[in-house]
Amino acid sequence: MADLQKRLTALPPTLRTMKTDYASLKSQVRNFSDFYGAAITDAKKQISAAVSEMSEANKDLLEKYRKEVALRRKYHEQLVELKGNIRVLCRVKPVLKEDQHEEGQSVVVTTDPNNESALSVLKGQGRSHNFELDRVFHPQATQEEVFQEIEPLVTSCIDGYHVCIFAYGQTGSGKTYTMEGSTENPGINQRALKHLFSEMEDRKDMWTYTVTVSSVEIYNEVLRDLLSKDGEKLDIKINPDGTGQLHVPGLRLIEVKSFQHIKKLLAQARRNRITFGTQMNQHSSRSHALLMITVLGTDLASGAKTTGKLNLVDLAGSERVWKSGAEGERLKEAQNINRSLLALGDVIQALRGKEKHIPFRNSRLTYLLQDSLGKGNKTAMVVQVSALESNVGETMCSLKFAERVCKVELGPAARKIQRGGGSHQCDSNSPS
Ligand SMILES: Nc1ncnc2c1ncn2[C@@H]1O[C@H](COP(=O)(O)OP(=O)(O)O)[C@@H](O)[C@H]1O
Ligand SMILES: [Mg+2]
Numbered sequence: 321m322a323d324l325q326k327r328l329t330a331l332p333p334t335l336r337t338m339k340t341d342y343a344s345l346k347s348q349v350r351n352f353s354d355f356y357g358a359a360i361t362d363a364k365k366q367i368s369a370a371v372s373e374m375s376e377a378n379k380d381l382l383e384k385y386r387k388e389v390a391l392r393r394k395y396h397e398q399l400v401e402l403k404g405n406i407r408v409l410c411r412v413k414p415v416l417k418e419d420q421h422e423e424g425q426s427v428v429v430t431t432d433p434n435n436e437s438a439l440s441v442l443k444g445q446g447r448s449h450n451f452e453l454d455r456v457f458h459p460q461a462t463q464e465e466v467f468q469e470i471e472p473l474v475t476s477c478i479d480g481y482h483v484c485i486f487a488y489g490q491t492g493s494g495k496t497y498t499m500e501g502s503t504e505n506p507g508i509n510q511r512a513l514k515h516l517f518s519e520m521e522d523r524k525d526m527w528t529y530t531v532t533v534s535s536v537e538i539y540n541e542v543l544r545d546l547l548s549k550d551g552e553k554l555d556i557k558i559n560p561d562g563t564g565q566l567h568v569p570g571l572r573l574i575e576v577k578s579f580q581h582i583k584k585l586l587a588q589a590r591r592n593r594i595t596f597g598t599q600m601n602q603h604s605s606r607s608h609a610l611l612m613i614t615v616l617g618t619d620l621a622s623g624a625k626t627t628g629k630l631n632l633v634d635l636a637g638s639e640r641v642w643k644s645g646a647e648g649e650r651l652k653e654a655q656n657i658n659r660s661l662l663a664l665g666d667v668i669q670a671l672r673g674k675e676k677h678i679p680f681r682n683s684r685l686t687y688l689l690q691d692s693l694g695k696g697n698k699t700a701m702v703v704q705v706s707a708l709e710s711n712v713g714e715t716m717c718s719l720k721f722a723e724r725v726c727k728v729e730l731g732p733a734a735r736k737i738q739r740g741g742g743s744h745q746c747d748s749n750s751p752s
Contacts, residue, residue: 393479406672407454407700408726409469410439412707413494414459419708429707429715431458441716451719453726459707463501467511473698474512478519478615480626482692484633489704490714491605491637498702499634509586509611509632517579530616532573533582535589539607540656541684546589547572556687566690605637606653608685631692635661639714660685667693668701668725701725
């Protein structure tokens with residue numbers, strides 16, 4: 321009992337200590353939550369400051385990036401401008417094994433390793449004819465080298481320009497090789513499309529793009545859709561919307577999302593071309609094949625829109641068939657081909673000479689390409705020639721054609737044409 325009494329007397333101080341401890345604990349808890357709250361607020365402040373700093377830096381970076389892109393585009397424009405909006409290039413086909421079984425195998429076309437614009441054709445008795453074009457590719461030039469020259473034009477299509485690239489030359493001179501190429505070594509068409517898609521990918525933070533493709537063939541002044549199963553015949557009409565723009569009712573326009581998809585369409589167009597023509601080689605050499613790509617761009621920030629067009633054209637063979645006594649259907653074909661190549665030459669010459677009247681309406685080809693060939697657009701013509709003596713007549717005609725569309729002076733940088741001695745009768749542009 322005494323023990324209990326003793327314990328009870330000792331209890332109040334313990335209780336008091338406990339009470340104080342409790343009070344201190346309570347205040348600590350309160351302080352802790354105050355401190356904790358303040359720390360959180362502080363951390364929040366710091367984080368949001370860092371975030372806004374980051375987004376400022378990001379904005380700054382994006383701004384710099386935009387400026388960089390704009391600058392790059394400007395320089396690129398200047399480069400294209402400097403080189404001229406119409407470029408005439410020449411590619412000399414290498415002498416292949418299969419070309420060597422004929423007579424006249426000696427090589428008469430030479431390029432100059434020190435001058436990328438010069439070309440010389442030996443015409444017998446030691447006489448030669450010199451040509452000067454915007455760029456000459458020697459026979460060993462690769463597909464990539466040829467494409468490099470075209471690349472700025474392809475890029476400007478994404479910026480909203482209309483671009484035409486033509487391959488001109490006699491049958492067998494390498495037009496299809498230059499445009500389509502082989503599976504292992506593709507030509508301009510595939511390289512251009514690959515470049516288009518990779519450029520669009522690079523710009524995807526600022527722009528969205530829609531790409532549509534159509535493909536037609538012009539044979540005997542008749543237009544056929546190469547992406548329709550039955551090769552539907554088409555007509556060119558003035559758009560009823562009053563804009564004066566041309567359109568082709570019924571023409572298949574296919575939206576493509578990837579380079580792989582385009583490759584499939586190219587293969588389909590090629591197959592259709594074979595089906596429509598009874599004899600592939602002859603048919604393809606007498607028709608123009610066009611691949612037309614439209615790129616619609618939207619600037620994500622401003623909503624501004626651009627429409628670029630890329631027309632890739634494998635022209636009909638430029639050889640003078642009526643010379644070999646062609647009659648009837650064949651003569652009509654020859655005249656039609658010739659008329660349209662002549663019309664194309666006239667249009668390009670008029671454009672390069674900055675003439676007021678451009679004769680677009682003289683052929684289906686120039687009429688169809690009117691909105692892509694006109695002022696402010698860009699064109700490259702790749703003139704293909706054979707180096708062999710047996711083809712010297714056609715080679716001279718092709719080079720005369722190239723020279724005709726090339727020799728007009730362009731802007732402030734005056735072109736100097738050096739003419740070699742000798743003359744060559746060439747009437748490849750005037751069927752009679
Ligand atoms: N630069 C080249 N390198 C290798 N082969 C070529 C080259 N140019 C043309 N050829 C080949 O020559 C042949 C005729 O060329 P092609 O492109 O069909 O002529 P075109 O379309 O002008 O009638 C084809 O077998 C093609 O592969
Ligand atoms: Mg061909």
